[in-house]
Amino acid sequence: GAVVSQHPSWVICKSGTSVKIECRSLDFQATTMFWYRQFPKQSLMLMATSNEGSKATYEQGVEKDKFLINHASLTLSTLTVTSAHPEDSSFYICSARNGQNYEQYFGPGTRLTVT
């Protein structure tokens, strides 16, 4: 079946630093990848949609200069949280959409803690 991986699974960083999260589709080509953010006891909130080779589309209220998304290949997208602050601490989940059947497959998530 379709597998999506994320790396790292958890990360702790100091306030003011930047952290990069990778999302990979392991056995299919993902023309589109999605980045979600999830706070405790809440559902997933879509942050941005990225299409391979083009700029990401951000949801309202999400700062594009703070959450940099790169989708350079059909199997890899990265989310960089720049100048992280404690309020950026959250669970970040990516999903990849199969370019053939348009189904989305979710990664296992990355827990970010900013101290």
Add this chain to the structure above:
Amino acid sequence: KNQVEQSPQSLIILEGKNCTLQCNYTVSPFSNLRWYKQDTGRGPVSLTIMTFSENTKSNGRYTATLDADTKQSSLHITASQLSDSASYICVVRAQSGTYKYIFGTGTRLKVLA
């Protein structure tokens, strides 16, 4: 407006009991509906996927139903186990150019011994 609503928000049951979770949606045009299980600190895992023409689909102790006329779905869990404690999310995919996924807010299930 495309929306997916789930009830109850949370549920506590004893091990071995059955339970049913509800999902109502207003997404149109409709493509398919999925139920996901999300353990704490993990990504969502698909349990069932149902298209317009399907009324019932089972996956082990999980049985999902879909009434496309009333735009309602349910997830029935039989003989619950402690490992069923998780959030269950109903997600509807729109049949549109963006094929967008619309997420419900989820039901948090706690199974007690």
